[in-house]
Amino acid sequence: MKATTNIQQDCIVVSLSERLMFSDHEEFRQVLNALVESDMNCCVLDLHDLLSVDSAGLGMLVIAHEECQSANANLVIRGANGQVRRMLELGRFDSILRIES
């Protein structure tokens, strides 16, 4: 997994690419820290270039959502497609956070 962080208007946008798997948990920890330490209410994970995600990756996304909630921020997942989008749908992520196409 690769992550790039940008600030767009009032949001911190972290774009993930390649694959999000268990072995990426240390890099994803840095993403979590970046989101929480940004002190922004709007946190966006842009998954447009993410090719696939496994169950551990889905677990990490849920942790990101809870970490943002603890920091009084809202997490938005944006641009998921293909296998990633289907996994989010099967996991009913739309019932716990905001999904944007």
Next chain:
Amino acid sequence: MSSQAAELEPLPETAAEIEDLPVAAQDASAERDLLRRWLGLSAVQERALTALCGEITVASDLVEGSVSDLTDNFNNLAGLARSNAEQIGRVVESARTIEVDGERIDLSEAVCFLEEVLGDVVAKILQLSKHGMSMVYALDDVTSDVRVAEQTIAGIEKINKQTNILAMNAKIEAIRAGEAGAGFSVVADEMRELSGMVNKLALEIREHMSVVTKGIVDSQKELRNVAAIDLSTTIESKDRVELMTKGLVRQNEEFNATVGASAESSAEVAKWISGLITKLQFQDRTKQRLENIIGIIEILKNADSKLCEEAKAATGLSDADDLNRQAWLEHIISECHLGEMRERFARTILLGEESEPESPQETASGEGGGESPAFLDSTEDIELF
């Protein structure tokens, strides 16, 4: 009338006798001849009408019997069609539900339940993954803390080492001072002893920390093995199972629609057959008309017979005297193309019998008895049955 007939002169019979008569007498003779021929024809008509009444009865009975058979067959067909529709209805009901622990559950309800269960499974997998990753992060934090503790121990050991060197230097300086440094030498020894004890404690702590670190590393490996189990195929299988169950429901709906249409067709067939049975009541109306026709023919026949008898009594003529009678009979009979009908006609007209008409089934199997007139053996028969 009979007394008047008895007083009449005998009539001339031969052509020679007629030619010898005067003109007025010749006219009277011609009228008498016409009357005789009419009487002959009337006798034939009387017997032919009797035979016709018999044939109408035969035809009416034939239609009645056939219609009765048709009605029975149609009733059987209607019963089968209704039974078929009921059986199909039961099949539809059976296909729409499944039996679970003796309880009938609608298939769509079962599919919804299955989807709910699968949704719960996926939600639990997500929770499991999340908790697993939280544990991984917690152990990462503990590992970091242990590293800090190990660095702290290293710091203690470094300070202790300097303290030990300091104590050694103090001891050397105390020896150089001689008598005056004796007390200071004791303090230096105590410091070295304390330093050795601190060093020993630091070593013990390091050993314990090593055990803790090893435990964390082992736990992390175990957790990694658990968390690394990819459950995404299980999550994706939910998608597949949902597609299969939806396909099953759709297929079941199509099956129900097709079978339901078949049940409707069967019910429609039963309805049509009932309509046909109703229409077969034409036979009853036809029979009444034929009975009326027979009644009218009987009236005409009786009137004809009565008039003939009166004419015979008045003129002394006999229908047996008509030379054309045989020709009439043969002409009428030759028009009958059905063998059994011709036989009955011949018996009635030639022999004056009013035999009971045979049943169509019996007569259709062959010609009549051995006493039939010769022309009954004609090869011109046209059998319709």
